[in-house]
Amino acid sequence: MALLLNFFFGKPDEWRQWFAAEMPELDVRVWPDTGNREDIDVVACGSLPEGAFKTFPNLRLVVSLLAGPDAILHDPAVPKDVPIVRAGDPAGDTMMNEVTLLHVLRHHRNMPAYAAAQQRAEWISLPRLPARERKVGVMGLGAIGLAAAKTLKGIGFQVAGWVRTPRPAPDGIEVFAGKGQFPAFLARSEIVVNLLPITPETENVLDAKAFAALPKGASVVNLGRGAHVVDADLIAALDSGHLAAATLDVFRKEPLPSDDPLWRHPKITVMPHASRRIEARPMVPRICDAIRRLNAGRPLENVVDRARGY
Numbered sequence: 564m565a566l567l568l569n570f571f572f573g574k575p576d577e578w579r580q581w582f583a584a585e586m587p588e589l590d591v592r593v594w595p596d597t598g599n600r601e602d603i604d605v606v607a608c609g610s611l612p613e614g615a616f617k618t619f620p621n622l623r624l625v626v627s628l629l630a631g632p633d634a635i636l637h638d639p640a641v642p643k644d645v646p647i648v649r650a651g652d653p654a655g656d657t658m659m660n661e662v663t664l665l666h667v668l669r670h671h672r673n674m675p676a677y678a679a680a681q682q683r684a685e686w687i688s689l690p691r692l693p694a695r696e697r698k699v700g701v702m703g704l705g706a707i708g709l710a711a712a713k714t715l716k717g718i719g720f721q722v723a724g725w726v727r728t729p730r731p732a733p734d735g736i737e738v739f740a741g742k743g744q745f746p747a748f749l750a751r752s753e754i755v756v757n758l759l760p761i762t763p764e765t766e767n768v769l770d771a772k773a774f775a776a777l778p779k780g781a782s783v784v785n786l787g788r789g790a791h792v793v794d795a796d797l798i799a800a801l802d803s804g805h806l807a808a809a810t811l812d813v814f815r816k817e818p819l820p821s822d823d824p825l826w827r828h829p830k831i832t833v834m835p836h837a838s839r840r841i842e843a844r845p846m847v848p849r850i851c852d853a854i855r856r857l858n859a860g861r862p863l864e865n866v867v868d869r870a871r872g873y
Protein backbone atom coordinates (compact mmCIF):
# COMPACT_ATOMS: atom_id res chain seq x y z
CA MET A 564 0.00 0.00 0.00
CA ALA A 565 1.30 3.48 -0.86
CA LEU A 566 0.29 7.12 -0.56
CA LEU A 567 0.88 9.36 -3.56
CA LEU A 568 1.27 13.07 -2.77
CA ASN A 569 0.90 15.92 -5.22
CA PHE A 570 1.27 19.30 -3.53
CA PHE A 571 2.25 22.85 -4.32
CA PHE A 572 3.03 23.84 -0.74
CA GLY A 573 5.55 22.36 1.71
CA LYS A 574 8.79 20.65 0.65
CA PRO A 575 9.10 16.96 -0.34
CA ASP A 576 11.61 16.20 2.44
CA GLU A 577 9.46 17.88 5.06
CA TRP A 578 6.34 15.96 4.00
CA ARG A 579 8.35 12.70 4.13
CA GLN A 580 9.72 13.48 7.61
CA TRP A 581 6.27 14.33 8.94
CA PHE A 582 4.75 11.11 7.56
CA ALA A 583 7.72 9.10 8.89
CA ALA A 584 7.07 10.52 12.37
CA GLU A 585 3.33 9.93 12.18
CA MET A 586 3.09 6.62 10.31
CA PRO A 587 6.55 5.10 9.72
CA GLU A 588 5.18 2.08 7.88
CA LEU A 589 3.55 4.24 5.17
CA ASP A 590 5.15 4.14 1.71
CA VAL A 591 5.05 7.80 0.61
CA ARG A 592 5.60 8.69 -3.02
CA VAL A 593 5.72 12.16 -4.47
CA TRP A 594 4.21 12.98 -7.85
CA PRO A 595 5.34 12.41 -10.57
CA ASP A 596 7.50 9.59 -9.12
CA THR A 597 4.66 7.15 -8.64
CA GLY A 598 6.70 3.95 -8.86
CA ASN A 599 4.50 0.92 -9.58
CA ARG A 600 1.04 2.47 -10.01
CA GLU A 601 -0.65 -0.69 -8.72
CA ASP A 602 0.77 0.06 -5.25
CA ILE A 603 -1.00 3.41 -4.94
CA ASP A 604 -4.20 3.16 -2.95
CA VAL A 605 -4.39 6.68 -1.52
CA VAL A 606 -3.81 9.95 -3.39
CA ALA A 607 -3.55 13.27 -1.53
CA CYS A 608 -3.61 16.30 -3.82
CA GLY A 609 -5.36 19.45 -4.96
CA SER A 610 -5.75 17.83 -8.35
CA LEU A 611 -3.86 15.55 -10.75
CA PRO A 612 -3.23 16.03 -14.47
CA GLU A 613 -6.03 14.91 -16.78
CA GLY A 614 -6.63 11.17 -16.77
CA ALA A 615 -4.00 10.42 -14.10
CA PHE A 616 -6.46 9.07 -11.51
CA LYS A 617 -7.48 6.32 -13.95
CA THR A 618 -3.93 4.92 -13.91
CA PHE A 619 -4.16 3.71 -10.29
CA PRO A 620 -6.18 0.46 -10.46
CA ASN A 621 -6.18 -0.03 -6.66
CA LEU A 622 -7.18 3.48 -5.60
CA ARG A 623 -9.28 3.40 -2.40
CA LEU A 624 -9.20 7.00 -1.11
CA VAL A 625 -8.60 10.53 -2.38
CA VAL A 626 -7.61 13.25 0.08
CA SER A 627 -8.23 16.84 -0.98
CA LEU A 628 -5.45 19.11 0.26
CA LEU A 629 -7.59 22.10 -0.71
CA ALA A 630 -10.66 23.32 1.19
CA GLY A 631 -12.55 23.43 -2.10
CA PRO A 632 -12.47 19.89 -3.56
CA ASP A 633 -14.02 21.07 -6.84
CA ALA A 634 -11.10 20.11 -9.10
CA ILE A 635 -11.21 16.51 -7.80
CA LEU A 636 -15.01 16.35 -7.94
CA HIS A 637 -15.05 17.53 -11.54
CA ASP A 638 -12.29 15.14 -12.62
CA PRO A 639 -13.99 12.34 -14.60
CA ALA A 640 -10.95 10.12 -13.99
CA VAL A 641 -11.73 9.85 -10.24
CA PRO A 642 -13.73 6.63 -9.80
CA LYS A 643 -17.20 7.45 -8.46
CA ASP A 644 -17.04 4.79 -5.73
CA VAL A 645 -13.78 6.09 -4.21
CA PRO A 646 -14.42 8.33 -1.20
CA ILE A 647 -12.96 11.84 -1.05
CA VAL A 648 -12.04 13.41 2.30
CA ARG A 649 -10.69 16.89 3.06
CA ALA A 650 -7.43 17.31 4.99
CA GLY A 651 -8.08 20.88 6.16
CA ASP A 652 -8.86 21.72 9.79
CA PRO A 653 -12.61 21.32 10.43
CA ALA A 654 -12.26 24.16 12.96
CA GLY A 655 -11.28 26.63 10.24
CA ASP A 656 -8.17 28.46 9.17
CA THR A 657 -6.65 31.35 11.13
CA MET A 658 -5.32 33.05 8.00
CA MET A 659 -8.78 32.94 6.43
CA ASN A 660 -10.13 34.49 9.64
CA GLU A 661 -7.49 37.22 9.34
CA VAL A 662 -8.16 37.97 5.70
CA THR A 663 -11.92 38.03 6.24
CA LEU A 664 -11.47 40.50 9.08
CA LEU A 665 -9.03 42.56 6.99
CA HIS A 666 -11.38 43.00 4.05
CA VAL A 667 -14.50 43.48 6.16
CA LEU A 668 -12.79 46.15 8.27
CA ARG A 669 -11.49 47.81 5.14
CA HIS A 670 -15.01 48.14 3.72
CA HIS A 671 -16.54 48.86 7.12
CA ARG A 672 -14.16 51.83 7.54
CA ASN A 673 -14.61 53.02 3.91
CA MET A 674 -10.95 52.59 3.02
CA PRO A 675 -11.56 52.22 -0.76
CA ALA A 676 -13.40 55.59 -0.78
CA TYR A 677 -10.69 57.29 1.31
CA ALA A 678 -7.97 55.89 -0.96
CA ALA A 679 -9.81 57.24 -4.03
CA ALA A 680 -10.26 60.63 -2.31
CA GLN A 681 -6.55 60.78 -1.56
CA GLN A 682 -5.83 60.34 -5.27
CA ARG A 683 -7.89 63.49 -5.82
CA ALA A 684 -6.31 65.26 -2.78
CA GLU A 685 -9.85 65.60 -1.48
CA TRP A 686 -10.59 65.87 2.29
CA ILE A 687 -13.84 63.90 2.59
CA SER A 688 -16.12 63.14 5.49
CA LEU A 689 -17.88 59.78 5.58
CA PRO A 690 -20.09 58.24 8.28
CA ARG A 691 -18.07 56.43 10.96
CA LEU A 692 -19.81 53.44 12.51
CA PRO A 693 -18.64 51.13 15.28
CA ALA A 694 -18.70 47.43 14.37
CA ARG A 695 -21.74 46.84 16.57
CA GLU A 696 -23.78 48.99 14.16
CA ARG A 697 -22.61 47.13 11.03
CA LYS A 698 -24.38 44.11 9.60
CA VAL A 699 -22.09 41.59 7.93
CA GLY A 700 -23.31 38.51 6.07
CA VAL A 701 -21.18 35.43 5.55
CA MET A 702 -22.21 33.09 2.73
CA GLY A 703 -21.29 29.58 3.91
CA LEU A 704 -20.79 28.57 7.53
CA GLY A 705 -18.61 25.55 6.85
CA ALA A 706 -15.18 24.81 8.29
CA ILE A 707 -13.77 28.10 7.06
CA GLY A 708 -16.90 30.25 6.93
CA LEU A 709 -18.03 29.56 10.50
CA ALA A 710 -14.62 30.34 12.01
CA ALA A 711 -14.45 33.55 9.96
CA ALA A 712 -17.98 34.52 11.02
CA LYS A 713 -17.05 33.94 14.69
CA THR A 714 -13.99 36.18 14.25
CA LEU A 715 -16.21 38.96 12.92
CA LYS A 716 -18.67 38.40 15.75
CA GLY A 717 -15.78 38.66 18.22
CA ILE A 718 -15.01 42.18 16.94
CA GLY A 719 -18.62 43.13 17.55
CA PHE A 720 -20.19 43.04 14.09
CA GLN A 721 -23.81 41.91 13.72
CA VAL A 722 -23.13 38.69 11.84
CA ALA A 723 -25.49 36.45 9.91
CA GLY A 724 -24.65 33.39 7.85
CA TRP A 725 -26.30 31.79 4.85
CA VAL A 726 -26.24 27.98 4.59
CA ARG A 727 -28.11 25.16 2.88
CA THR A 728 -29.50 23.36 5.91
CA PRO A 729 -31.36 25.20 8.71
CA ARG A 730 -29.75 25.02 12.19
CA PRO A 731 -29.80 26.83 15.52
CA ALA A 732 -27.75 30.07 15.57
CA PRO A 733 -24.13 29.20 16.50
CA ASP A 734 -22.50 31.70 18.89
CA GLY A 735 -25.05 34.42 18.27
CA ILE A 736 -24.66 34.24 14.50
CA GLU A 737 -28.07 34.55 12.89
CA VAL A 738 -28.67 31.76 10.36
CA PHE A 739 -30.52 32.07 7.05
CA ALA A 740 -30.97 28.81 5.15
CA GLY A 741 -31.78 27.79 1.62
CA LYS A 742 -32.75 29.69 -1.50
CA GLY A 743 -35.95 30.93 0.13
CA GLN A 744 -34.09 32.91 2.80
CA PHE A 745 -31.34 34.22 0.51
CA PRO A 746 -33.09 37.53 -0.34
CA ALA A 747 -33.71 38.30 3.37
CA PHE A 748 -30.09 37.45 4.19
CA LEU A 749 -28.85 39.79 1.47
CA ALA A 750 -31.29 42.57 2.40
CA ARG A 751 -29.79 42.80 5.90
CA SER A 752 -26.12 42.48 4.86
CA GLU A 753 -24.21 45.74 4.40
CA ILE A 754 -20.99 43.84 3.79
CA VAL A 755 -21.30 40.37 2.33
CA VAL A 756 -18.43 37.87 2.38
CA ASN A 757 -18.63 34.82 0.15
CA LEU A 758 -17.12 31.63 1.57
CA LEU A 759 -19.22 29.09 -0.31
CA PRO A 760 -17.88 26.06 -2.17
CA ILE A 761 -18.47 26.06 -5.91
CA THR A 762 -21.29 23.67 -6.84
CA PRO A 763 -23.93 23.66 -9.59
CA GLU A 764 -26.23 25.41 -7.06
CA THR A 765 -23.79 28.11 -6.02
CA GLU A 766 -22.27 28.98 -9.41
CA ASN A 767 -23.26 32.55 -10.40
CA VAL A 768 -24.99 33.00 -7.02
CA LEU A 769 -23.76 36.60 -6.85
CA ASP A 770 -25.60 37.94 -9.90
CA ALA A 771 -27.62 41.07 -10.74
CA LYS A 772 -30.59 39.81 -8.70
CA ALA A 773 -28.44 39.18 -5.62
CA PHE A 774 -26.70 42.56 -5.92
CA ALA A 775 -30.07 44.30 -6.24
CA ALA A 776 -31.21 42.57 -3.03
CA LEU A 777 -28.26 44.02 -1.06
CA PRO A 778 -28.86 47.38 0.62
CA LYS A 779 -27.68 50.46 -1.30
CA GLY A 780 -24.04 51.19 -0.49
CA ALA A 781 -23.23 47.56 0.34
CA SER A 782 -19.82 46.02 -0.30
CA VAL A 783 -18.95 42.55 -1.55
CA VAL A 784 -15.95 40.41 -0.62
CA ASN A 785 -15.44 37.24 -2.67
CA LEU A 786 -13.11 34.72 -1.04
CA GLY A 787 -14.93 31.64 -2.41
CA ARG A 788 -14.40 30.92 -6.10
CA GLY A 789 -14.43 33.19 -9.14
CA ALA A 790 -17.43 31.45 -10.70
CA HIS A 791 -19.65 32.50 -7.78
CA VAL A 792 -19.71 36.05 -9.17
CA VAL A 793 -21.16 37.23 -12.47
CA ASP A 794 -18.46 39.80 -13.19
CA ALA A 795 -20.49 41.91 -15.63
CA ASP A 796 -23.35 42.14 -13.10
CA LEU A 797 -20.93 43.19 -10.37
CA ILE A 798 -19.44 45.92 -12.55
CA ALA A 799 -22.94 47.14 -13.47
CA ALA A 800 -24.02 47.25 -9.80
CA LEU A 801 -20.88 49.22 -8.89
CA ASP A 802 -21.23 51.59 -11.86
CA SER A 803 -24.86 52.32 -11.05
CA GLY A 804 -23.82 53.35 -7.53
CA HIS A 805 -25.95 50.64 -5.90
CA LEU A 806 -22.86 48.88 -4.54
CA ALA A 807 -20.04 50.89 -2.95
CA ALA A 808 -17.06 48.59 -3.50
CA ALA A 809 -15.88 45.02 -3.92
CA THR A 810 -12.83 42.97 -3.06
CA LEU A 811 -12.12 39.88 -5.14
CA ASP A 812 -9.54 37.26 -4.21
CA VAL A 813 -10.64 34.58 -6.68
CA PHE A 814 -11.44 34.69 -10.39
CA ARG A 815 -12.88 32.53 -13.15
CA LYS A 816 -9.47 32.54 -14.81
CA GLU A 817 -6.36 32.67 -12.64
CA PRO A 818 -4.03 34.49 -13.02
CA LEU A 819 -6.54 37.18 -13.98
CA PRO A 820 -5.70 38.18 -17.60
CA SER A 821 -4.08 41.63 -17.74
CA ASP A 822 -6.81 43.01 -20.03
CA ASP A 823 -9.66 41.99 -17.69
CA PRO A 824 -11.74 45.06 -16.74
CA LEU A 825 -11.80 43.92 -13.08
CA TRP A 826 -8.13 44.95 -12.75
CA ARG A 827 -8.76 48.61 -13.46
CA HIS A 828 -12.24 49.18 -12.03
CA PRO A 829 -11.95 52.04 -9.49
CA LYS A 830 -14.29 50.38 -6.99
CA ILE A 831 -12.76 46.91 -7.16
CA THR A 832 -9.77 45.66 -5.20
CA VAL A 833 -8.11 42.74 -6.93
CA MET A 834 -6.18 40.33 -4.72
CA PRO A 835 -4.20 37.60 -6.55
CA HIS A 836 -5.76 34.63 -4.69
CA ALA A 837 -3.56 35.58 -1.75
CA SER A 838 -5.75 34.86 1.27
CA ARG A 839 -3.66 32.30 3.07
CA ARG A 840 -0.68 29.99 3.24
CA ILE A 841 -1.89 26.41 3.40
CA GLU A 842 -0.25 24.68 6.37
CA ALA A 843 0.94 21.23 5.38
CA ARG A 844 2.13 19.92 8.78
CA PRO A 845 -1.27 19.76 10.54
CA MET A 846 -2.71 17.86 7.57
CA VAL A 847 -0.39 14.90 8.06
CA PRO A 848 -2.07 13.42 11.20
CA ARG A 849 -5.47 13.94 9.58
CA ILE A 850 -4.37 12.12 6.40
CA CYS A 851 -2.91 9.28 8.54
CA ASP A 852 -6.11 9.11 10.56
CA ALA A 853 -8.11 8.75 7.33
CA ILE A 854 -5.79 5.94 6.17
CA ARG A 855 -6.12 4.13 9.53
CA ARG A 856 -9.90 4.46 9.40
CA LEU A 857 -9.93 3.18 5.81
CA ASN A 858 -7.78 0.18 6.73
CA ALA A 859 -9.85 -0.63 9.81
CA GLY A 860 -13.16 -0.22 7.97
CA ARG A 861 -14.17 2.59 10.36
CA PRO A 862 -16.23 5.56 9.12
CA LEU A 863 -14.19 8.32 7.46
CA GLU A 864 -14.36 11.93 8.67
CA ASN A 865 -14.57 15.19 6.69
CA VAL A 866 -16.01 13.29 3.74
CA VAL A 867 -16.98 15.21 0.62
CA ASP A 868 -20.59 14.50 -0.34
CA ARG A 869 -20.61 13.99 -4.11
CA ALA A 870 -24.36 14.55 -4.36
CA ARG A 871 -24.15 17.94 -2.57
CA GLY A 872 -20.98 18.84 -4.44
CA TYR A 873 -18.94 19.83 -1.35
Ligand code: NDP
Pocket residue numbers: 630631632659702703704705706707708709725726727728729741742758759760761762764765786787788812813836837838839873
Ligand atom coordinates in the same frame (compact mmCIF):
# COMPACT_ATOMS: atom_id res chain seq x y z
P1 NDP B 1 -17.42 23.58 3.76
O1 NDP B 1 -17.70 22.53 2.73
O2 NDP B 1 -16.94 23.16 5.11
O3 NDP B 1 -18.74 24.45 3.98
C1 NDP B 1 -19.53 24.91 2.93
C2 NDP B 1 -20.61 25.83 3.47
O4 NDP B 1 -21.35 26.38 2.36
C3 NDP B 1 -21.62 25.12 4.37
O5 NDP B 1 -22.01 25.95 5.44
C4 NDP B 1 -22.79 24.88 3.42
O6 NDP B 1 -24.07 24.81 4.03
C5 NDP B 1 -22.73 26.11 2.56
N1 NDP B 1 -23.39 25.87 1.27
C6 NDP B 1 -23.04 24.96 0.31
N2 NDP B 1 -23.92 24.99 -0.71
C7 NDP B 1 -24.84 25.92 -0.38
C8 NDP B 1 -26.01 26.40 -1.03
N3 NDP B 1 -26.42 25.91 -2.21
N4 NDP B 1 -26.74 27.37 -0.41
C9 NDP B 1 -26.35 27.86 0.79
N5 NDP B 1 -25.25 27.44 1.47
C10 NDP B 1 -24.51 26.48 0.88
O7 NDP B 1 -16.40 24.60 3.08
P2 NDP B 1 -15.25 25.49 3.76
O8 NDP B 1 -15.87 26.42 4.75
O9 NDP B 1 -14.12 24.65 4.23
O10 NDP B 1 -14.71 26.29 2.48
C11 NDP B 1 -15.62 27.05 1.71
C12 NDP B 1 -14.98 27.52 0.43
O11 NDP B 1 -14.08 28.58 0.67
C13 NDP B 1 -14.12 26.48 -0.32
O12 NDP B 1 -14.90 25.56 -1.03
C14 NDP B 1 -13.34 27.40 -1.26
O13 NDP B 1 -14.15 27.65 -2.41
C15 NDP B 1 -13.22 28.69 -0.46
N6 NDP B 1 -11.84 28.90 0.00
C16 NDP B 1 -11.12 29.92 -0.55
C17 NDP B 1 -9.83 30.17 -0.16
C18 NDP B 1 -9.06 31.29 -0.75
O14 NDP B 1 -7.82 31.23 -0.72
N7 NDP B 1 -9.69 32.32 -1.24
C19 NDP B 1 -9.16 29.33 0.85
C20 NDP B 1 -10.02 28.31 1.40
C21 NDP B 1 -11.30 28.10 0.98
P3 NDP B 1 -24.43 23.65 5.09
O15 NDP B 1 -23.65 24.02 6.34
O16 NDP B 1 -25.89 23.76 5.29
O17 NDP B 1 -23.96 22.36 4.49
